[in-house]
Amino acid sequence: MRPAPSLFNIVSVACGLAFLYLPIAVLVVYSFNASRLVTVWGGWSLRWYGELIGDQALIAAARTSLLIALASASAATLLGTLAALAITRFGADRGRTALSAMVLAPLVMPEVITGLSLLLLFVAINLDRGFLTVTIAHTTVTMCFVAVVVKARLADLDRSLEEAAMDLGCPPARTFLTVTLPLIAPALAAGFLLAFTLSLDDLVIASFTTGPGATTLPIRIYSDVRLGVKPEINAICTIMIATVALALIVASLALRRASSATTSRRPGAA
Amino acid sequence: MRRGFAPWADAGARALLRLQGVSKRYGDIVAVDALDLDIFEGEFFALLGPSGCGKTTLLRLLAGFETPAQGSILLAGEDIAAVPPYRRPVNMMFQTYALFPHLSVAGNIAFGLRQERLGRAAIEARVAEMLALVQLEGLGARKPHQLSGGQRQRVALARALAKRPRVLLLDEPLAALDKKLRAQTQFELVNLQARLGTTFVIVTHDQEEAMTMAHRIGVMDRGRLMQVAEPSELYEQPNSRWVAGFIGEVNLIEGRVAALEPGIAVVAALGGHFRVGATAGVGPGDSVCIAVRPEKVRVANAPAAAPTDNCLAGSVVDIGYLGGMSSYQVRVADGFLVRAAIANATRRTTPPIGWDTQVCLTFAPQDAVLLTR
Amino acid sequence: MMARWRGGQGNWWAAFVRLAPTLWLAAFFLLPFLIIVKISLSQTAIAQPPYTPTFDLAAGLAGLRAFLAALSLESYRILGSDFLYLASYLKSLQVAAVSSVILLIIGYPIAYGMARLHPRWQPIALVLVILPFWTSFLIRIYAWINILQREGLFNTALAALGLVDTPVAWLSSDTAVYIGIVYSYLPFMVLPLYATLEKTDATLLEAAADLGCPRWRAFWLVTVPLSAPGVAAGVLLCFIPIFGEFVIPDLLGDSRSVMIGQTLWTEFFANKDWPAASAVAVVLVGILLLPIVLHQRAQARADKD
Numbered sequence: 023m024r025p026a027p028s029l030f031n032i033v034s035v036a037c038g039l040a041f042l043y044l045p046i047a048v049l050v051v052y053s054f055n056a057s058r059l060v061t062v063w064g065g066w067s068l069r070w071y072g073e074l075i076g077d078q079a080l081i082a083a084a085r086t087s088l089l090i091a092l093a094s095a096s097a098a099t100l101l102g103t104l105a106a107l108a109i110t111r112f113g114a115d116r117g118r119t120a121l122s123a124m125v126l127a128p129l130v131m132p133e134v135i136t137g138l139s140l141l142l143l144f145v146a147i148n149l150d151r152g153f154l155t156v157t158i159a160h161t162t163v164t165m166c167f168v169a170v171v172v173k174a175r176l177a178d179l180d181r182s183l184e185e186a187a188m189d190l191g192c193p194p195a196r197t198f199l200t201v202t203l204p205l206i207a208p209a210l211a212a213g214f215l216l217a218f219t220l221s222l223d224d225l226v227i228a229s230f231t232t233g234p235g236a237t238t239l240p241i242r243i244y245s246d247v248r249l250g251v252k253p254e255i256n257a258i259c260t261i262m263i264a265t266v267a268l269a270l271i272v273a274s275l276a277l278r279r280a281s282s283a284t285t286s287r288r289p290g291a292a
Numbered sequence: 293m294r295r296g297f298a299p300w301a302d303a304g305a306r307a308l309l310r311l312q313g314v315s316k317r318y319g320d321i322v323a324v325d326a327l328d329l330d331i332f333e334g335e336f337f338a339l340l341g342p343s344g345c346g347k348t349t350l351l352r353l354l355a356g357f358e359t360p361a362q363g364s365i366l367l368a369g370e371d372i373a374a375v376p377p378y379r380r381p382v383n384m385m386f387q388t389y390a391l392f393p394h395l396s397v398a399g400n401i402a403f404g405l406r407q408e409r410l411g412r413a414a415i416e417a418r419v420a421e422m423l424a425l426v427q428l429e430g431l432g433a434r435k436p437h438q439l440s441g442g443q444r445q446r447v448a449l450a451r452a453l454a455k456r457p458r459v460l461l462l463d464e465p466l467a468a469l470d471k472k473l474r475a476q477t478q479f480e481l482v483n484l485q486a487r488l489g490t491t492f493v494i495v496t497h498d499q500e501e502a503m504t505m506a507h508r509i510g511v512m513d514r515g516r517l518m519q520v521a522e523p524s525e526l527y528e529q530p531n532s533r534w535v536a537g538f539i540g541e542v543n544l545i546e547g548r549v550a551a552l553e554p555g556i557a558v559v560a561a562l563g564g565h566f567r568v569g570a571t572a573g574v575g576p577g578d579s580v581c582i583a584v585r586p587e588k589v590r591v592a593n594a595p596a597a598a599p600t601d602n603c604l605a606g607s608v609v610d611i612g613y614l615g616g617m618s619s620y621q622v623r624v625a626d627g628f629l630v631r632a633a634i635a636n637a638t639r640r641t642t643p644p645i646g647w648d649t650q651v652c653l654t655f656a657p658q659d660a661v662l663l664t665r
Numbered sequence: 666m667m668a669r670w671r672g673g674q675g676n677w678w679a680a681f682v683r684l685a686p687t688l689w690l691a692a693f694f695l696l697p698f699l700i701i702v703k704i705s706l707s708q709t710a711i712a713q714p715p716y717t718p719t720f721d722l723a724a725g726l727a728g729l730r731a732f733l734a735a736l737s738l739e740s741y742r743i744l745g746s747d748f749l750y751l752a753s754y755l756k757s758l759q760v761a762a763v764s765s766v767i768l769l770i771i772g773y774p775i776a777y778g779m780a781r782l783h784p785r786w787q788p789i790a791l792v793l794v795i796l797p798f799w800t801s802f803l804i805r806i807y808a809w810i811n812i813l814q815r816e817g818l819f820n821t822a823l824a825a826l827g828l829v830d831t832p833v834a835w836l837s838s839d840t841a842v843y844i845g846i847v848y849s850y851l852p853f854m855v856l857p858l859y860a861t862l863e864k865t866d867a868t869l870l871e872a873a874a875d876l877g878c879p880r881w882r883a884f885w886l887v888t889v890p891l892s893a894p895g896v897a898a899g900v901l902l903c904f905i906p907i908f909g910e911f912v913i914p915d916l917l918g919d920s921r922s923v924m925i926g927q928t929l930w931t932e933f934f935a936n937k938d939w940p941a942a943s944a945v946a947v948v949l950v951g952i953l954l955l956p957i958v959l960h961q962r963a964q965a966r967a968d969k970d
Contacts, residue, residue, distance in 0.1 A: 031778035038775035045808035105686035124690040132909020139697035162693040182390035190404030195678040
């Protein structure tokens with residue numbers, strides 16, 4: 023039997039969580055502050071949300087960010103899944119070692135370097151910077167996160183399921199589509215969501231690789247924040263937090279439904 | 293044991309599955325080493341061996357999940373060594389069953405048939421037939437996780453049989469079942485195989501399982517086939533010390549051939565002489581091993597009745613009561629321990645021969661085997 | 666193994682699965698990095714792009730030779746001679762090291778507490794720790810600007826408690842940078858620590874108690890040594906990105922003492938000195954490789970034991 027947690031244990035966890043959530047809570051509460059002075063409480067109000075609606079540039083930036091996130095997360099999910107498949111399912115040779123290293127390297131590479139190097143590439147090949155270049159940059163980084171998530175799931179998946187499909191006459195590509203893909207779908211969804219939020223979140227890489235007309239939301243917020251605290255920013259941030267929270271809730275509900283349909287990961291290991 | 297089926301004894305019979313010089317290596321490890329084997333149409337063949345002996349690798353070579361480094365695998369005369377698994381008329385039942393968790397029982401059984409692009413009606417008919425075969429009628433719509441272990445095992449069997457494979461490969465098919473269910477399932481598998489006439493190749497580490505089910509058993513060790521024989525031959529006529537020791541219990545007495553008589557070799561061992569049925573090619577002076585099973589050794593207070601029987605004097609050092617029989621450990625010359633098993637044919641609470649008793653161990657010449665390897 | 670099957674559909678599928686991600690990463694990760702190395706060996710120029718030499722494919726072999734001859738170590742020389750760069754690297758080292766230690770001190774009790782919770786509560790605590798990671802880091806930093814500004818909640822609270830008379834300038838200081846970093850990276854420290862602590866076999870502690878070891882000493886003699894891999898992973902996971910951090914020191918820190926990520930940013934965006942920025946990046950990667958290699962060595966050694 024594990025011993026019961028001590029008071030110290032419980033206080034540590036509680037304080038840790040309070041530290042993580044208090045600043046966000048403060049931000050959300052102040053986004054409903056009627057006063058322009060961020061520090062003075064002037065009563066509840068939706069005033070700053072109203073002002074956001076009129077801000078065309080901000081809405082355009084949000085639109086750009088969402089489109090880039092959608093495009094890059096889709097591409098990253100495809101490429102990351104293929105990378106995970108190549109690493110876990112195909113022969114151990116030098117090509118696999120190189121791919122494993124290339125998948126891990128962007129995860130630890132400082133963003134300033136990734137951003138700089140991609141920008142220099144785009145300049146070298148004369149590719150105009152904008153929507154496309156940011157999407158490529160985000161795809162490159164986030165596909166590695168997707169690969170890590172999907173790789174973990176594939177490693178967990180009973181290999182004999184795929185062997186059974188092939189044994190029953192199913193060629194490799196069709197085996198992937200009819201057996202592997204349905205079974206790793208939750209990991210794919212998680213990977214997509216991760217890639218989507220990472221893209222939506224990114225400031226540094228986007229700053230390097232963006233061009234005229236492709237200002238993303240973080241770039242816009244960053245330039246505002248540098249000028250000081252404004253209540254409108256509290257409102258934008260609250261909307262972003264709410265969006266992510268909603269997406270996470272929907273995703274976890276969908277995942278729960280999907281996983282209850284295929285509960286046993288390793289059939290037979292009863 | 294099955295009677296009347298012995299194509300391997302017929303020199304004119306052609307094997308359905310013929311392995312010639314098949315080798316498989318993983319780095320420095322030789323999993324299967326230049327192996328030759330014939331398996332015949334309609335045969336129930338068991339690959340038996342300790343874990344890591346290469347039996348599962350051999351099965352995976354037959355299924356097509358591994359490609360041999362050398363050698364050929366002929367199925368009905370055609371080399372399939374390079375044919376991918378999804379093109380082989382061979383199906384496998386996996387140790388973990390590998391039932392697709394996202395498909396129903398019927399979907400699992402139909403999976404292989406769908407790959408052949410059979411018509412809907414044909415698939416449904418075959419699935420119903422298979423469900424009936426394994427007595428799972430009415431469970432077609434269930435998901436695998438809603439089944440018991442024994443039911444899952446039968447779905448896996450039905451799925452593998454649905455495509456009417458030339459050879460069915462079974463990888464430890466009963467390992468996940470509890471002991472009681474295993475005995476019943478062994479019996480069902482044998483009946484099913486006899487009824488369908490499909491060639492079965494089973495991999496197991498359980499020798500009783502292999503003995504009860506198979507026509508022939510191939511005993512493997514370190515990538516090599518040590519002996520391929522019918523169960524009774526394997527037990528009564530092991531061809532080496534290793535096989536004798538692996539299958540059942542045995543006393544191995546090392547010695548040297550002192551003289552040859554017609555059909556009998558006289559072996560000098562343990563400071564005495566033993567008369568043992570001679571094996572071909574044994575000559576005086578050869579170092580040999582006498583293998584005698586414990587149940588063939590009699591324990592008596594007096595010397596042997598028949599003068600031709602071998603006799604060993606010793607004292608009882610241990611008696612193990614096993615219910616149906618009692619196992620005796622007797623210390624003989626040179627401190628050598630000989631095991632003897634005595635059937636408890638009558639009810640008794642004290643052993644007929646007690647501890648530290650001086651006894652005579654006897655066995656007839658034809659009850660021992662002379663081993664040279 | 667699949668790739669070895671002759672004929673059939675295995676071949677094109679295997680080739681596609683392996684080549685697509687490999688080519689993508691080669692084109693958009695490996696190649697850009699080689700370009701950085703190359704530009705770090707170039708010289709600044711008032712041109713578009715702002716460096717020489719540029720490599721002209723049409724010039725062929727002679728062009729290549731001229732190109733190679735024009736490469737120089739000038740940028741690296743400047744990097745070594747100008748104290749600004751060394752100071753930024755040292756500042757990054759200081760911030761990354763100090764933050765990692767603070768994170769470990771704060772994160773360990775949290776992870777340990779989580780691992781000791783009832784199994785029913787552990788997944789919930791885990792989700793709660795991961796959740797903030799899903800909100801934008803920019804938002805999280807901004808939240809702290811809200812709190813730490815001169816008229817912010819923190820100063821108000823301190824004044825209310827009578828701890829300070831006049832508001833303290835928390836922003837634009839190292840303290841603010843440390844708060845922002847610890848806040849942003851806490852999940853990265855807690856998760857690997859929790860992963861190893863959660864696996865610790867409770868019977869080991871019972872064995873220690875059985876052998877006469879009091880609970881607190883069993884913690885130091887059993888739990889802590891067994892969690893070493895988690896500590897290493899957590900520190901590595903925090904140290905490396907903090908070293909190259911740009912946004913947090915830029916928004917919360919003192920602009921007179923900058924970290925290397927900010928220097929790179931300035932060289933590139935403000936000074937338009939692409940070769941210098943590239944040289945800064947190459948040296949930065951070199952520095953960050955060291956802890957990674959050390960960690961992998963230690964891990965390989967641990968695997969062997």
